[in-house]
Amino acid sequence: MKYLVHMDVKLPVDLPASEAAGIKAKEKAYSQELQRSGKWPEIWRVVGEYANYSIFDVGSNDELHDILQNLPLFPYMEISVVPLAKHPSDVKD
Amino acid sequence: MKYLVHMDVKLPVDLPASEAAGIKAKEKAYSQELQRSGKWPEIWRVVGEYANYSIFDVGSNDELHDILQNLPLFPYMEISVVPLAKHPSDVKD
Amino acid sequence: MKYLVHMDVKLPVDLPASEAAGIKAKEKAYSQELQRSGKWPEIWRVVGEYANYSIFDVGSNDELHDILQNLPLFPYMEISVVPLAKHPSDVKD
């Protein structure tokens, strides 16, 4: 079941650089583990912004929320979620 | 080069059913040809709306505009385009 | 799996009264069948508006979209969908 997720990162400008680096490293590891599992099949950078659009493929709303609220950057992000359905013109089966 | 495109269809409620059906059939054929070519790799229905989110993979802004303005439903849609870049955490090479 | 759905009805003011009545009767029957099935457990009128907030309880995004796009009033409504998850303070098990 697919969802389009927009994540907009708002790191405080006075966050110490080392702390920011630590959070970003954890975020990257967490994201890549989920990408490899197939639950986070796509992630793109929005050009010009510290933000991404991602596709998630999970079994339920609860599973998606659990994944998102455990993002290391979660306290610093505004996230919005659009549930997706199969499009009748989609050629993939 | 990837773009996230949102298409929101606003067919006039008084459009004759046969005319609407004709436009939708052309739209489907046009979309599926582009999907098969690899230029329109993803299309999802937005749940509850006559709208879709799509990913396009084209060589330039001009090519994308050319594809979009030739959509049979183009005169009846509001379209917005977000240019995408590779995300540094993306595990795909 | 729960979703909060907002439906805002925009019937054209020049729609013949008998036609409007026919669509509304079909909408009511369709809604009540889904309510009785357990897939549409709650529906409330927004005070002062020709609109409702509803809770849907379905198995997937696809099932919800299929239900919504078959609403007899679908061509006359603006619909927005918010996916819901279990709240950690919810006392219901």
Place this chain on the structure above:
Amino acid sequence: MKYLVHMDVKLPVDLPASEAAGIKAKEKAYSQELQRSGKWPEIWRVVGEYANYSIFDVGSNDELHDILQNLPLFPYMEISVVPLAKHPSDVKD
């Protein structure tokens, strides 16, 4: 009398963890007592957000405001309230 309430929590990122934990514990106890009383029959997490949609069932606007402004998280939330009426298609009596 029903109301749909949206609560969006904006905890300052520099709030000490122990203080935040204390407020959240009080919030949970307060919410669960009201849920058990029947005045707060539904609470759902918005997927991907530190926010909830809730249904309140109270005797008056004043009673609802009194409940909401005593939420331990009240100083840290943006709250919006939609008054609800019975829907003519509702099958529940």
Place this chain on the structure above:
Amino acid sequence: MKYLVHMDVKLPVDLPASEAAGIKAKEKAYSQELQRSGKWPEIWRVVGEYANYSIFDVGSNDELHDILQNLPLFPYMEISVVPLAKHPSDVKD
């Protein structure tokens, strides 16, 4: 129980003048009957707009919705409702 209600009238510009006059006359009679009953204690014109802000004083959300949806101008208005509570600084008892 008080509510602040905003009504914005959007009469189609091609509505025949006699029909518009008939609806407005019914609206005025309906409004004045409710004003005299005490349920619609205040109505003000918004300067420069075909719109009003009103105060309603009714027993429930359902009663307010019933009053509003029976307004003769209801099909031509956008209405929004804000539930009000007693203010702690209010000097009226």
Place this chain on the structure above:
Amino acid sequence: MKYLVHMDVKLPVDLPASEAAGIKAKEKAYSQELQRSGKWPEIWRVVGEYANYSIFDVGSNDELHDILQNLPLFPYMEISVVPLAKHPSDVKD
């Protein structure tokens, strides 16, 4: 001459409690004096928010601005003002 005024209070979360209490006490006294003078005939709490809708009845725009900018909470509020006129359906003379 009537005006609808919306006041939305945004006290900094780190304002010392005693200082906040002092400002609120001054605000209450100032408001009640104006209510008793007839210049501030109505004040209602917006349900669920630290905000109010008020009616002011003053002789001029200048007088209203003078009253509002002297509110002890003025530096912490977002205020918006809607000028009101007599409504042709108003039964009060």
Place this chain on the structure above:
Amino acid sequence: MKYLVHMDVKLPVDLPASEAAGIKAKEKAYSQELQRSGKWPEIWRVVGEYANYSIFDVGSNDELHDILQNLPLFPYMEISVVPLAKHPSDVKD
């Protein structure tokens, strides 16, 4: 007493040219009479739009509403009004 008024004209594209010309001629005469009376001291075109910003100088909210709702273009305009007060830095006495 001054007010800043924004008027945005939305003439239907299918309004017959002669009818449109008649309304505009009446509008111009009505506006110029009020300008000469001193009640409408300033009117500017918004660059690129069929819209204007104007200053009105009248005795009350009621007088301003009466002037605005009698504009020949009133049924075709969206109007918004901002009440103005004397600025403490204004050098004019």
Place this chain on the structure above:
Amino acid sequence: MKYLVHMDVKLPVDLPASEAAGIKAKEKAYSQELQRSGKWPEIWRVVGEYANYSIFDVGSNDELHDILQNLPLFPYMEISVVPLAKHPSDVKD
């Protein structure tokens, strides 16, 4: 003197094709004459939209408004204008 202008074309879907073609042909000729004169140095299509961003280089606000309101598509466009100044980092003299 430079201005950034955004033009969003909203042709009625029921405008006869020949009439639309006539207006567009006049628009193109009018635009190209101004481009060649140096007053309209840049025009770009917004990808995916029937809209453009343009740069105008004219002597005054009045001249710009005169140019814009004489666009053959003016009755069918929403136009917004941003006045531009020289940027201190601009390397062009």
Place this chain on the structure above:
Amino acid sequence: MKYLVHMDVKLPVDLPASEAAGIKAKEKAYSQELQRSGKWPEIWRVVGEYANYSIFDVGSNDELHDILQNLPLFPYMEISVVPLAKHPSDVKD
């Protein structure tokens, strides 16, 4: 050449009172000098807000920007600018 300028002042609530007073005194002097020069012919307070609407009359976009960015309150304001043209109904020559 006229421009309508809206300035919304957002002084930090923790700015020391003496520092704020100093900036405001400079702002007043700067504004009054420009008013006397004829370049800032009108300034009005927005009722209920720490904001003003002003009319500027300058020779170019660059001159206006130069004036505005030198306002002592510039770092604390949100400013928006609307270029104005002569209105065809304006009776002033």
Place this chain on the structure above:
Amino acid sequence: MKYLVHMDVKLPVDLPASEAAGIKAKEKAYSQELQRSGKWPEIWRVVGEYANYSIFDVGSNDELHDILQNLPLFPYMEISVVPLAKHPSDVKD
């Protein structure tokens, strides 16, 4: 390939003046180097704002993002990007 980019600078008001000056000097050097390379052919100040509109001419979305995220002011800016295509009325070849 052209893009319209809007950059809105939000420097914290408590950033030390010397630090701000250092960042701005680096920003200017970085911008001018890119202007001279042809990748940033236009930059204009938005009148009255600490913001600019710029045109970028680059080979890909990735190249544009790379340029933008390396702006010394990037952590202090809100940036939005509009992809542009050749306009059919453009007289330049």
